[in-house]
Amino acid sequence: MNNTIAAIILTKNEAKHIVRCIQSLQEVCDEIIVVDSFSIDNTCELAQSMGAxxxxxxxxxxxxxxxxxxxxxxxxxxxxxxxDADEFLEGDLGKVMKKTLAICVADVNGVYVRKRIDFMGRPLLHGGWYPSYHLKVFRKGHGDCENRWMDEHIRLFDGKAITVNEGNQVDANLNDLTWWTEKHNGYATREMADMLMMEYAMDAKAQEVVPKLFGTEEQRKRWLKIKYIKSPLFIRPFVNFTIxxxxxxxxxxxxxxxxxxxLQGFWYRMLVDAKVYELKKQCGWNEEMIKTYLKEKFL
Incomplete structure (x- = not known):
């Protein structure tokens, strides 16, 4: 079987991270592809200098x-x-992946890897954040990214997925909290839109990960998100933090x-709820006006 790998990295002003990311991929990936959103720093030059x-x-x-x-x-x-540009491969993940892909059977079209989040320099090993498995590697022509505004996952068109348990794909952003909160303010707007489109059945259901409590991690997260959406505004951030x-x-x-x-478990979730409340109030709690706004802004 062919075990060649192309990494796709999305960037915008990622000079702080891109070298670390690509260095972790160089002995693993045969192609490194950077899709840049018109960075104004030297992200692109750094990536090209490393062969991307x-x-x-x-x-x-x-x-x-x-x-x-x-x-x-x-x-x-x-x-x-x-x-992602602020992620990197740790341990033997890359080597094990190459070996796994070389011997996997023909109907295997995806591979789950273990993800770890480092925050302010500290690995988050509790609170349900680790270990967390994500479908990160998939066979070309057999999958892509589902079309959502937030919490988008890789979806497979056919075949099955296996799991690699060696090493970690580490998310370790090096920016400060000012950057983090500004970024999550933008995320909150997208999350608000995504949740309302799910609430009003406006999302592209044919492209969704199928929600299942006892399915894959993505399916379980989608199932929990649907339950979360149906919970009362402003109460659910408290519940999420407590759990x-x-x-x-x-x-x-x-x-x-x-x-x-x-910040992540309470403030961010409260901000999303506040934005949901704000939009509904501005639209006079009229479902059709809310749908029209979402169509104009996000579809």
Whole structure:
């Protein structure tokens, strides 16, 4: 079997991360493709100097940008690895992946890898954040990124997926909290739109990961998100924080874990709810006006 791999990395002003990311891929990936959203720093020059092919494409959302890489960037490899610029491969993940792909059977079209988040320099090992498995590698022509505004996953068109348990794909952003909160403010707007489109059945259901409580990690997350959407505004952030920080042991990750769960598990979720409430109130709680706004802004 062909075990050649092309990595797709989406960038915009990622000079702080791109070298670390590509270095972790160089002994693993046969092609490194950067799809850049017109960076104004030297991201593209750094990527090219390390052997990456750089393409430029205007940003709409993550899904459309990633799928531009899948379909428009002349990938020659058999497999595609989804990795963000602020992520890198740790341990033996790359080597084990190459060996796994070389011997996997023909109906295997995807591979789950273990992901770890480092926040403020500390690995988050509790609160349900680790270990967490994500479908990151898939066979070209047998999958792409589902078309959503937030929480988009790789979906397979056919075949099955296996799991690699060696090493980690580490998400370790080096920017400060000012950058983080500004970024998540933008995420909250997209999350608001995504949740409302799910609530009003406006999302592209044919392209969704099928929600299942006892399915894959993506299917379970989608099932839980649907349940979350049906929960009362402003109550659900408290519930989310309590479950992750207290019941799932997030407090064991020290001060960094406390900051993470306050910001990610509570503040961010409360901001999303506030934006949902704001839009519904501005539209006079009229479902058709809300749908019209979403169609004009996000479809």
């Amino acid at each position: 092919r750089v393409y430029k494409n205007p940003w709409k959302n993550y899904a459309t940008q990633f799928n531009y890489g899948v379909y428009e960037c002349d990938i020659q490899s058999e497999w595609i690895w989804r990795i 992750r920080y207290i019941l799932k042991g997030g407090f064991l990750d020290g001060k960094e874990g406390f900051i993470w769960h306050i």
